[in-house]
Amino acid sequence: MxxxxxxxxxxxxxxxxxxxxxxxxxxxxxxxxxxxxxxxxxxxxxxxxxxxxxxxxxxxxxxxxxxxxxxxxxxxxxxxxxxxxxxxxxLTDPTVTSAAAEQRISRSASRLLDLFAPPTAVVVLGRTGDVLGWNRSATLLFPGRLPPPGERPGPSANNARYIFTDPSARDLFADWPEVADDAVAHLRSAAGHLVDDPTVRTLVEELTAASPDFAARWSRRDVRERVTGDKNLNHPTLGPLTIGYDVTALLDAPNQWLIVYSFPPAAADHMRHLLTDA
Incomplete structure (x- = not known):
């Protein structure tokens, strides 16, 4: 076809x-x-x-x-x-191309990662939700998901795969169902129209088979991009806290997003100590 x-x-x-x-x-x-x-x-x-x-x-x-x-x-x-x-x-635009060529972090994102002062956590996502870049704060914010910067990330670095197949994600996100809704709606918005793309198809087939929660949400065909908001966490080290996030599309790579996570003062101080000790 x-x-x-x-x-x-x-x-x-x-x-x-x-x-x-x-x-x-x-x-x-x-x-x-x-x-x-x-x-x-x-x-x-x-x-x-x-x-x-x-x-x-x-x-x-x-x-x-x-x-x-x-x-x-x-x-x-x-x-x-x-x-x-x-x-x-x-869905009807013949100029839209596949996601496969967008898996290397853009030059502007690489530079921006170095501009954010600790303890701000920064993650760069590609079109299918793969983490393309991150800083040390992000490694501490998402324990077990991201290695130290410069090391090769594992399968859980993918946003949807982490949320739906890594048990630690359900423990970390206090509002897991809402986070899951947003993750699928963003994936559908970013890549759901690329039905012919093998990268997208393989990811969706994998998660549909592995997670009934993903399958149910994917079938709803929700499309949504959240650019700012809060997430409630039950962090294993920082304890219960609410972090803010802001999402920015990168102009030199329109299908990559820079996500910046900010902390309340007490959690920020704790993060600074953790970064110093790491």
Whole structure:
């Protein structure tokens, strides 16, 4: 099956998932009893200004190159978020390439890692969630996940693999279900449209087989990128604490992200002592 056929099929699955989530009230339609949740294909087609036959072909994966105006109409009709709209367009963009060539840390990220003063923890993620770079603070923040900088990371360095297959992640994250939701939604946003890419396919197949929690979340096709927020940890050394994080896309490598973790004052002091003793 061609790359475009694979993506057309995934586009159809994404449209079906969003159609089934949208209530008649949200779409401005009469709220009458229905046998199944969501809107009917006929209703989506009418609201988007498309023929029922064409919209049906989209959902069945038989329309490979919908126009920008069609995608815009579908995004409005299905009430897609900004992240979901980008994903919709990425599924039909023939210029989007595979993830395989993006596994080396960018030059700007390498330089930025050295600019953050301890105890700030910094991690650089690639498109599929592989950790491409990190500092000593990150090694202490995620014990067992990351070796000292300069050493080769193990399989758990991958963000989704760590969260879903490493038992220590469930102990570390006090709000593990929320962290798991965000990890899958980000992976789908960053790489879920690359259905033909062997790196993405292998990772998804591995995690689907290894973790029912991952499989359930991946099937929902949530698409979301969080750029700032907090994480609640039960750290084995620092104890219970809340850390802040900020995510920045790197301009010289658009599919790499710099994640900066900041600590409250007491935890920051403790981290400085740990770094001094390490």
């Amino acid at each position: 061609s790359r475009y056929a694979d993506r057309a099929r995934e586009l159809g699955a994404f449209l079906r998932e969003r159609r089934n989530r949208l209530t008649p009230t949200q779409a401005g339609l009469p709220d009458v009893p229905r046998r199944t949740p969501g809107l009917r294909r006929e209703e989506v087609a009418e609201l988007a200004g498309l023929s029922v036959g064409y919209y049906t072909r989209l959902e069945q994966g038989h329309a490979h190159h919908p126009s920008a105006s069609v995608l815009d109409a579908l995004a409005r009709t299905l009430r897609l978020t900004e992240d979901e709209s980008r994903h919709l367009n990425a």
